Amino acid sequence: MAQAAIELIGINKSFGAVRANRDINLEVARGTIHGIVGENGAGKSTLMSILYGFYQADSGEIRVGGKPVSISTSNDAIALGIGMVHQHFMLVDNFTVLENIILGAESDALLKKSIAKARSELDRLEREYGLEVDPDAVIEELPVGLQQRVEILKALYRGAEILILDEPTGVLTPAEADHLFRILKQLKDQGKTIVLITHKLREIMAITDTVSVMRQGTMVATRVTKETTVGELAELMVGRRVLLRVEKGQSEAGAVKLSVKNLTVKDSRGVTMVDNVSFDVRGGEIVGIAGVAGNGQSELLEAISGIRHAVSGEVMLDGKPIDLTGKADPGELRDRGLAHVPEDRHHVGLVLAFEENENSILGYHDDERYLKGPFLDIDAIMADAKDKIEKYDIRPGNPRLKTANFSGGNQQKIVLAREMEQDPGVLIVGQPTRGVDVGAIEFIHKRLIAMRDQGKAVLVVSVELDEIRSLSDRILVMFAGRVVGERGPDATEGELGLLMAGVEHQEAAE
């Protein structure tokens, strides 16, 4: 085996009473892709932040290229050839690509020389690694995938030999993620060492050479990727056996509860995002909408749930039409038994600065159960929140805690608990498990299936194909705003993938 690029020996780090990292040992071989998996809050990001000089370890030793080093600032890490691509990009949105790349690594006190130097250097990097991006483009005008490329270029420009990527695919579409993996493989071929932090096991299996599993602040195992399985990794992550595919019985579809006819929706720029879409969802079935992100699924959900108005078409809830002119009040739809778990829980589903109990009644706060005259009935709300915490295993189980302090999976559970416990007739769920870890995914899937078995109509939109296939009784595939196909739950991934890529659709059009 090649020489170790990084060695971490006995790393400990506590935040107050929380021990984020305990006695971590890790060795990453030069020129390999090493994955680090673990649930949210397992301490992966903390460990990497220690390596990047963002935090100081309480104890332990770091060796880079065999030599013990002390990394007390990001500058030290950069000097040692360590570069990091953060989960939330560290870019200045209204700067150009070049300005972002030189920031902090300017070769001269005046910008002109620095930019000229960076331009030629960038040109070289682009040719060497196939990382094409317009150096004069402004960041906020670039798609997310390209912004990430700028982050990678930023690290390479600083001479990074070791590249740490923190949850790099969380914001990417599947196609962008594939492209990223090709780039990473190429970087590896050029001798760079890559550390990939993720909680998506598929990615680990697809691209890494070795993988380490973290659980609750400890390093529980390191495996050669080829010699392990998704099942084993999932079990190591969670500490128990995990059902990757939830058991479910045959669906007993009843009456049509939600009916969408010829729905057309345009976005703010006037581009048609949903194009003449029709489908029904019956009670007792889960209908999944698959598709690459950005093919109209978001707009479809928003139109049905009364957030966005539609150009034309009809949506019937329990046989009665929903006003689509933009006057439909989401609150009124809630009263009519339509619950909505939005795709973007941070911006739409939750107020992160609120306490957990406040979020657990958000949107239902004018319900009589939570009121005492004109005032909120705090006791009733607390009792209700505690009840939901127990039922949905929300951790930590403190209803007074600020919502921002919960992990992604638990935040999602707060939203799900709120919407499901209203006992709606129709449940619409966008990206049920985005940013949610394995253990919680299983739980959420089980809950959704339980809703179905109670005879509710469930509509699920997800960019995760596995999730759609595991949950749905019927699968609709959206491409370019249209439903291009319907398949049963036994459809193969390849078949759905072709539909999602619009292949069959184009052939049909010809």
Add this chain to the structure above:
Amino acid sequence: MDMFNAIIQVLDSTIRLSVPLLLACLAGLYSERAGIFDIGLEGKMLVGAFAGASAAAVFHSALIGLGTAVLISVAFALVHGFASITHRGNQIVSGVAINFIAAGSTIILGQAWFQQGGRTPALQPGERFAAITWPGADAIKDVPIIGPIYAELISGHSILVYFAFAMVPFTWWVLFRTRFGLRMRAVGENPAAVDTAGISVAWLRYRALICTGVLTGVAGAYLSMVQNGGFVKDMTAGKGYIALAALIFAKWKPVNAMFACLLFGFLDAAAIRLQGSPLPIIGKVPVQFMQALPYVLTVILLAGFIGKAIPPRAGGVPYVKER
């Protein structure tokens, strides 16, 4: 010709009146571009004015006065920094506190030191910045049109006036052509990006605040040592706030800031000029109306004519490393 002379006079006082605004506005530009809201421009100008006039009167030197003004103003800027950068306090509260301390302490100290009812002693010619007469100004003074423009508008101001206008291109150059400017703009937009690039967010913001302090110090010195022959209590009279309005109006850009301040200075000059004299058609306008114009104008123009003014994104938010 009378009309022409009147215009020249109004423009001349426009320049004089816009100088403190311009200096304060550029001062605010440095700190806000770095992500620190500074509502304490007013207070820093006031302590600058007081310190400048006091030192000049005591040491009989305009330069020592200016130096002291800058020093004290920078010290106040650092207090703002200590509260809002080091201790991540609320920037508005800290700024307001500075304004109050400035308003109170200048009166108390003035009375204790000089016993002139809060004023500082009247400055003698050598203790003030004299007007600089440009070569040939006197010679061509009587040439029609060009003469008055050169002699009145361009020549005959104190060194601080020229300094203020020179600061406009200089600030632009610093912001957009130097490493410091790039980093400063970055820290006002996304401090985390600056931090991960291995640059100290705090030190960068402190440096921006020092620039702010220097400029408000000069602005204060201008008020008490050029415009006026000594310090009078509350002599800034809201100029710090107008400068903030001008800064928004200028969308945080130096050249725009100059035009915004000239416009506000012009309104001020016109208000003084028109005091009591009736306007054609409209008739007599109350002076309060003219004084309110800069604010009214800011609201109207911001509401629809200059487009959206987008402040630096990280403005007002203390930087905390995320956990």
